Amino acid sequence: MPAAPVDEAFSPKPSPVIEPTATRIVFYPFAYALFTNELASFCWYCLKPDVKKKHCTGCGFALFCDKECQTLGWKDHKAECKGFRTAKSVPDIETRLLGRIILRFKNIKTGKDKEDEHFYKDRASKRDIMQIWSHDPEMSKDPAALQKFDEIWTQLSSFYDKKFLVPRDAAWQLHCRDYINRHAICDKGYTREIGKGLYLDLCQYDHSCRPNSIYTCDGFVATLRSLAPGVDIRNISKTSYTYIDLLNPIQQRRKLLRDTWYFNCECERCTDPTDHLLTAVLCPNCPEGEQLVLCIFGSHPYKDPKSLKITCPKCTQTLSNEFVAYAIEQMRNVDKVFESEELGKLKTRKEQLDYLNDLFDQYSSILPPTNVFLGRVIQGLIERVSSNEDLLRLHLASEPCVRLCFPKMHPAVAFHIRNIGIFLSNLEQFEDAIPYFQEADQMLSFIFEPDHSLVVENRELLDLAKSKTEAKNVSSLQVTKEENGDILTEGIVRLAVAPPSVHIPEIPTSAEAKPLVEFTDDLDDLPPLVDE
DSSP, X not given: OOOXXXXXXXXXXXXXXXXXXXXXXXXXXXXXXXXXXXXXXXOTTTOOBOTTOEEETTTSOOEESSHHHHHHHHHHHHHHHHHHTTOSSOOOHHHHHHHXXXXXXXXXXXXXXXXXXXXXXXXXXXXXXXXXXXOHHHHHTOHHHHHHHHXXXXXXXXXXXXXXXXXXXXXXXXXXXXXXXXXXXXXXXSSSEEEEEEOTTGGGSEEOSSOSEEEEEETTEEEEEESSTTOOTTOGXXXXXOSSOSSSOHHHHHXXXXXXXXXXXXXXXXXXXXXXGGGOEEOTTSOTTOOOEEOOSSOOTTBOTTTOOBBOTTTOOBOOHHHHHHHHHHXXXXXXXXXXXXXXXXXXXXXXXXXXXXXXXXXXXXXXXXXXXXXXXXHHHHTTOOOHHHHHHHHHHHHHHHHHHSOTTOHHXXXXXXXXXXXXXXXXXXXXXXXXXXXXXXXXXXXXXXXXXXXXXXXXXXXXXXXXXXXXXXXXXXOOBOTTOOBOOTTOOOOOOSOOOOOOOOOOOTTTSOOOOOOOOOGGGOOOEEEO
């Protein structure tokens, strides 16, 4: 089956010119790759979801929207295209991303970038890859980092043809830069990570556990966005975003940053005593329901700097060493529950729910709503319950922790309070839902464009809640029920409480694979596409 040549008049759609502003800056990746479980869900070039994807007949595996995406993505895919023909399994994202970085780096160094007029289309950077941080000295002394590179290099060496690779030492230097500077790529709805990318200009911004900006993605295009009025994100020295999950106490955040980026964080949040509310306890000596929240870590007026004894300002009693040790042990136990197989050994959802409910009852008697470990138990329950009553109760219980961990205008806060509005609406408490949708609208409309799906969907929910409230004030609202008795709330989107099953695509076997064309890495001999 001969390869179909590229149209002589191939001319990709022009990219929109988006000038940097004080609140929005667009960045393009040096290289990027999809997570393995997302390879069958998105175009391998533009990363857009499309039900009408087409297979590359060069490997029988890669998916592209059309000829344009395949042609523009060929500079990244050509080495993979040959590798997939003989691979027995799909290399992980670490291997595929480093491979793409090496291929692009080599093409630039050998001048092949000048042979492709579209090589830098939507991929331009102001910095060279060798100009970004590498932390080579630290990583060279890190046994875990060395072992990880050995695994990646071994897999990549068997996947890529030698002509596409660089010497191992050069690959190590590129790996160090990739490992330290790469970014997660999220779907456009900001609901899940779909891949990773190396953005040479975006990675020059520093980390903060209390960031004043975030970046979002539309395909492989990343947009840095301000999180507060008055923040000019063009000022790199005064702009920050987070490298890590913010739902962590200071001890765990600092460990994550030291283990991966080799620095001890001293940001505004890490030096703020109120952050210790994430590991606080309820005074065991105060009357039930009136317990004062006390921080056991950090410096506080009620904590003796020498003996470290904590005396409750309300009841004036000192917390016993036994109680403090018990509270710390219970917080440590939370991570053990979710990291070990203890929870997984409980086969039914009911058994898991009973177990987590017991933990919640036990921990909520000693830990306040701001405590992040209590929040993790609540999150475990949220993933396993289905009724609107339970979901509403649990979201309200974890709201103080979410607001403490994230900046005021962060999308995570907007999603959380929007969900509270959804559950209230599902329970026909429309008037109570309105303030939550309104607050979410203030956040989402500040962060995103007016036509962004998140803004549009939230305003539809807000308008529905308002119309239902107005109708109820005029006359008694007729409630329609389905046969199963569930309240039918037209237009309300119910939160998916169970994550979808993860599909790991397999490389087609010889018996089921589509016919493959003869491989060539020349753009003029691009393999034809066939419908999925």
